[in-house]
Amino acid sequence: MYRTHSNGELRLANVGQEVTLAGWVQKSRDKGFMIWVDLRDRYGITQLIFDEDRTPKEMVEKAKTLGREFVIQVKGEVIERVSKNKNIPTGEVEILVKELTVLNASLIPPFTIEDETDGGDELRMKYRYLDIRRNPVKNNLIFRSKVAIETRKYLSDQDFIEVETPVLIKSTPEGARDFVVPSRMNEGQFYALPQSPQTFKQLLMVGGMDKYFQIVKCFRDEDLRADRQPEFTQIDCEMAFVEQEDILNTFEGLTRHLLKVVNGVEVAEFPRMTYDEAIKKYGNDKPDIRFGMEFGELNEVAQHKDFGVFNNAELVVGIAVPDGASYTRKEIDKLIEWVKRPQVGALGMVYVKCNEDGSFKSSVDKFYNEEDLAKWAEATGAIPGDLICVLSGVADKVRAQLSALRMELATRLGLRDPKVFAPLWVVDFPLLEWDEESKRYHAMHHPFTSPKPEDMSLLDTDPGKVRANAYDLVLNGNEIGGGSIRIHDKATQALMLGHLGFTPEQAKDQFGFLMNAFEYGAPPHGGIAFGLDRLVAILGGQETIRDFIAFPKNNSGRDVMIDAPSKIDDEQLKELNLKLDL
Amino acid sequence: MYRTHSNGELRLANVGQEVTLAGWVQKSRDKGFMIWVDLRDRYGITQLIFDEDRTPKEMVEKAKTLGREFVIQVKGEVIERVSKNKNIPTGEVEILVKELTVLNASLIPPFTIEDETDGGDELRMKYRYLDIRRNPVKNNLIFRSKVAIETRKYLSDQDFIEVETPVLIKSTPEGARDFVVPSRMNEGQFYALPQSPQTFKQLLMVGGMDKYFQIVKCFRDEDLRADRQPEFTQIDCEMAFVEQEDILNTFEGLTRHLLKVVNGVEVAEFPRMTYDEAIKKYGNDKPDIRFGMEFGELNEVAQHKDFGVFNNAELVVGIAVPDGASYTRKEIDKLIEWVKRPQVGALGMVYVKCNEDGSFKSSVDKFYNEEDLAKWAEATGAIPGDLICVLSGVADKVRAQLSALRMELATRLGLRDPKVFAPLWVVDFPLLEWDEESKRYHAMHHPFTSPKPEDMSLLDTDPGKVRANAYDLVLNGNEIGGGSIRIHDKATQALMLGHLGFTPEQAKDQFGFLMNAFEYGAPPHGGIAFGLDRLVAILGGQETIRDFIAFPKNNSGRDVMIDAPSKIDDEQLKELNLKLDL
Numbered sequence A, B: 001m002y003r004t005h006s007n008g009e010l011r012l013a014n015v016g017q018e019v020t021l022a023g024w025v026q027k028s029r030d031k032g033f034m035i036w037v038d039l040r041d042r043y044g045i046t047q048l049i050f051d052e053d054r055t056p057k058e059m060v061e062k063a064k065t066l067g068r069e070f071v072i073q074v075k076g077e078v079i080e081r082v083s084k085n086k087n088i089p090t091g092e093v094e095i096l097v098k099e100l101t102v103l104n105a106s107l108i109p110p111f112t113i114e115d116e117t118d119g120g121d122e123l124r125m126k127y128r129y130l131d132i133r134r135n136p137v138k139n140n141l142i143f144r145s146k147v148a149i150e151t152r153k154y155l156s157d158q159d160f161i162e163v164e165t166p167v168l169i170k171s172t173p174e175g176a177r178d179f180v181v182p183s184r185m186n187e188g189q190f191y192a193l194p195q196s197p198q199t200f201k202q203l204l205m206v207g208g209m210d211k212y213f214q215i216v217k218c219f220r221d222e223d224l225r226a227d228r229q230p231e232f233t234q235i236d237c238e239m240a241f242v243e244q245e246d247i248l249n250t251f252e253g254l255t256r257h258l259l260k261v262v263n264g265v266e267v268a269e270f271p272r273m274t275y276d277e278a279i280k281k282y283g284n285d286k287p288d289i290r291f292g293m294e295f296g297e298l299n300e301v302a303q304h305k306d307f308g309v310f311n312n313a314e315l316v317v318g319i320a321v322p323d324g325a326s327y328t329r330k331e332i333d334k335l336i337e338w339v340k341r342p343q344v345g346a347l348g349m350v351y352v353k354c355n356e357d358g359s360f361k362s363s364v365d366k367f368y369n370e371e372d373l374a375k376w377a378e379a380t381g382a383i384p385g386d387l388i389c390v391l392s393g394v395a396d397k398v399r400a401q402l403s404a405l406r407m408e409l410a411t412r413l414g415l416r417d418p419k420v421f422a423p424l425w426v427v428d429f430p431l432l433e434w435d436e437e438s439k440r441y442h443a444m445h446h447p448f449t450s451p452k453p454e455d456m457s458l459l460d461t462d463p464g465k466v467r468a469n470a471y472d473l474v475l476n477g478n479e480i481g482g483g484s485i486r487i488h489d490k491a492t493q494a495l496m497l498g499h500l501g502f503t504p505e506q507a508k509d510q511f512g513f514l515m516n517a518f519e520y521g522a523p524p525h526g527g528i529a530f531g532l533d534r535l536v537a538i539l540g541g542q543e544t545i546r547d548f549i550a551f552p553k554n555n556s557g558r559d560v561m562i563d564a565p566s567k568i569d570d571e572q573l574k575e576l577n578l579k580l581d582l
Helices: A057-064 A121-126 A135-157 A198-206 A244-263 A275-282 A329-340 A370-380 A395-412 A490-499 A504-517 A532-539 A570-575 B057-064 B121-126 B135-157 B198-206 B244-263 B275-282 B329-340 B370-380 B395-412 B490-499 B504-517 B532-539 B570-575
Strands: A018-030 A034-041 A044-051 A071-080 A093-104 A180-182 A190-192 A211-219 A231-240 A272-274 A315-321 A350-354 A360-362 A387-393 A423-427 A432-435 A440-443 A470-475 A478-485 A525-531 A578-580 B018-030 B034-041 B044-051 B071-080 B093-104 B180-182 B190-192 B211-219 B231-240 B272-274 B315-321 B350-354 B360-362 B387-393 B423-427 B432-435 B440-443 B470-475 B478-485 B525-531 B578-580
Touching: A018 A044, A018 A093, A034 A057, A034 A071, A044 A057, A044 A071, A057 A093, A135 A211, A135 A244, A135 A532, A135 B135, A180 B180, A198 A211, A198 A231, A198 A504, A198 A525, A231 A244, A231 A532, A244 A423, A244 A470, A244 A478, A244 A525, A244 A532, A272 A275, A275 A395, A275 A423, A315 A350, A315 A370, A315 A395, A329 A350, A329 A387, A329 A395, A350 A370, A360 A370, A370 A387, A387 A395, A470 A525, A478 A532, A490 A504, A525 A532, A570 A578, B018 B044, B018 B093, B034 B057, B034 B071, B044 B057, B044 B071, B057 B093, B135 B211, B135 B244, B135 B532, B198 B211, B198 B231, B198 B504, B198 B525, B231 B244, B231 B532, B244 B423, B244 B470, B244 B478, B244 B525, B244 B532, B272 B275, B275 B395, B275 B423, B315 B350, B315 B370, B315 B395, B329 B350, B329 B387, B329 B395, B350 B370, B360 B370, B370 B387, B387 B395, B470 B525, B478 B532, B490 B504, B525 B532, B570 B578
Parallel strands: A044 A093, A272 A423, B044 B093, B272 B423
Antiparallel strands: A018 A034, A018 A071, A034 A044, A071 A093, A180 A190, A211 A231, A231 A525, A315 A387, A350 A360, A350 A387, A423 A470, A432 A440, A470 A478, A478 A525, A578 B578, B018 B034, B018 B071, B034 B044, B071 B093, B180 B190, B211 B231, B231 B525, B315 B387, B350 B360, B350 B387, B423 B470, B432 B440, B470 B478, B478 B525
């Protein structure tokens, strides 16, 4: 037995006991006649003391040779500390060491194993096993594990069955690019790695499993944007004999449970908002509603004056920035620069200062009088002391621009407290979205989402207007889950695939197995999938998902630590009947 | 809301309530004026009654059109049944239907959805979603889910953290063949799918996670033997600061917990046996110890007589078959045929009948007298009434043959009751095994297993004799888990890789990341991995793992239902810089 206790365990009540501890040398202080060592493991830190009077001489000598991150085992007596450390749970005791064994030495680590490390990102990734020793990363992994446990607990208690679905599946053309896996046993054929277990979970519903979930790895061979991994984890769920309302209630329950047990936060019933409303009010289908700053549309009150920019715009829209009237000219100029950055893309910004005395001062005073501007204030909800920021242009674009500005200002104003949680259901998503590049409609969610029955008639006449039984769960401005009520009959599924540009042959070839299944008594069903990586990061109050993943990949999809992907040898290629075509 | 209750829920106490149910038509009986329908869902069956006197006429008419597996919704009143069915929990009530809605029709299913189905294997696989509706498969999936939940619960309670390790990793040459995944972002390079998260869990130990587990999919691109899947699931575990004893205790605890909560069986402390002893006593490193029939070695008492076959054999070994003395000549001849089948491969079999009167009758009476045969009986533990079966030849082969015979006879004698559980630790496995084909030693477990310190000196002189700190957990003749104490220092790891035929360059190229990690304070550590598929099947009292997998693949690695793997298009190949070389 290497240890009798962990390093987070001993208290005053243990004084007098002989114990064996093991762990890493966090640091040591050598006062000549006395040496203190902080011994660390996952559970905490315990102070060791080597004392010339009370510790065998050779142990003291050996203690002097200990470097940071050496792995040691000590035997000794728990004694009360003279100067207590109130900051750690073991701070009232220390171990008077009688025996010291070095279990493994360590080179000097390339960065400090401290909460605030001196290691840069790349170095920390290369030595990820050292990075994981640091409390922030270690605690993130423990936190992630807890979220997964509590998710499983909640869903199991609700009669959900966790079923494993295959990882080696068939490639389908819809959605993002598939990773493919050549099959040695089936010449010239490939498996794909799943982007989600979508069709399998639907088959489980056809199979009568009634309530399914799985915490499951999924894969997407996309060019990686910042903080997006080629492999990611989903909480994947599906229920039979349900309407949208049943699903929203169930997964509102799950989210509320997680917020309660993981964050200790009680949240009221989640508000709901239609997609159209979210776009209109926040310019965004995943609005952060921790704060207001709702959009005020100004076409009525700002057009038909002499200001051509506005008159020619499809949409004039503004937000009120709390206490923004105090911004200096320079600060406002910087804000204008900010919205004109290519990442945002606005051509300019009009502003109105709402002075404390009720008067207004705007950048377009030439065109608008006080009465006009008072109407702007009313439309944006601005009160004296606020700054109204107004953008104009093509509706879609200007909404996205103003949304970016709204988020940026809220961040600057400290309105995006990661300890505050504001969940929101966004419902009634459009079924289809037009893709300029391919000149056809794509499924906004996926091809299995059902249209709202009352909108079915629009499918032929005005496809873009058809609403879907689809919903997203938004938390603090992030989409953390999305789902839909599915199509469960062959005819509707065939119709939908037709609208997505599939010929009947293609539809049969790709999704025939699912449509066949629908002919044998498929129940009404629907579901949702949560992105676990993002969910964990948000609940954990952090922006980046990478620090909640033990071994993440960098933006080229590379594991910098183990050097994957790598070349495989010619023999393997030959066995797979593949040739490289470089 | 599609239903107020499930079909397994209603009892006499609910009589008088108006309820809404939904589910599948299991069967219907049409008596003209009355129609009974068994309505099924995951939770059970509820009987519906359509009655000309009490049900609206058009509902009765509609009920007459219902076919098997139609999905329906009914509203009605819970009434007490006249003739009660004591076999099902809902058997005291039925629903007097007032409203009937057909939610989805069904074609006639290709096989019956009954516990005993008329569907053959292939058909059931092709329509797996229908097969899952059958109780045996459905209950297996629920059982599997329960084993996973209880595993997670037990390990979490013991402070294990579940950490997800990557699926897209680096290909390594040791072990079985890897599935590979071409990387579009890194030309000419490939990921591999993990055969186990071995190196990652060791890095987590170096990273101080202390206790890790994961229930995780692993992959092996092997030719598939019967009931072996290319993707399989492991309960993967690792602990730091442990000796073998700590690991055995921890995972004996897990197994005991599972047997208790999943099977309701209390098992005494698990016996332990060395690998050598298992081979000697049972001819097998995963002996089924639900029954005796231990091997008796007969070289001493059977050689040096006039029987040349035995005199020339490396090993003469027998087992006592309980009550086998009563076998007829014909039955014994059949047994001899059985051991001579190519799958077993014995050249013949000598037998001795131990008569009830204490006398013996053998097939080699010419060479051995009663006194000789009494010694055979003593060595094999045979008592009057038993049959002694004796094989001879090269030790390895003859042990395997006798082991096969032992298992076959035990099956025939009904000694392998799937409701009886006999776990066993097999310890002290050899570190290396000689491979004739490649003319070199291979790691019996894997290259990270540590040799026993006391055997280290044999590494150069007699490598085959070196024992490892390796152990298997055996349950009813199946290896359900295996693990080892790992090497945790660079020098020993390099030495081991050298013995496995790696040049220092190859060792560095393949496992440099791990050996580097060992230089930064790697703690002593070890672990174990359980094959979840096999474990679940054995706990579930069944032989085949396939029926515990929702969507298994056939022996060609194909998913017969969705037709995977399949061809990918030329554009995808081009993007991956691959050419097919058929």
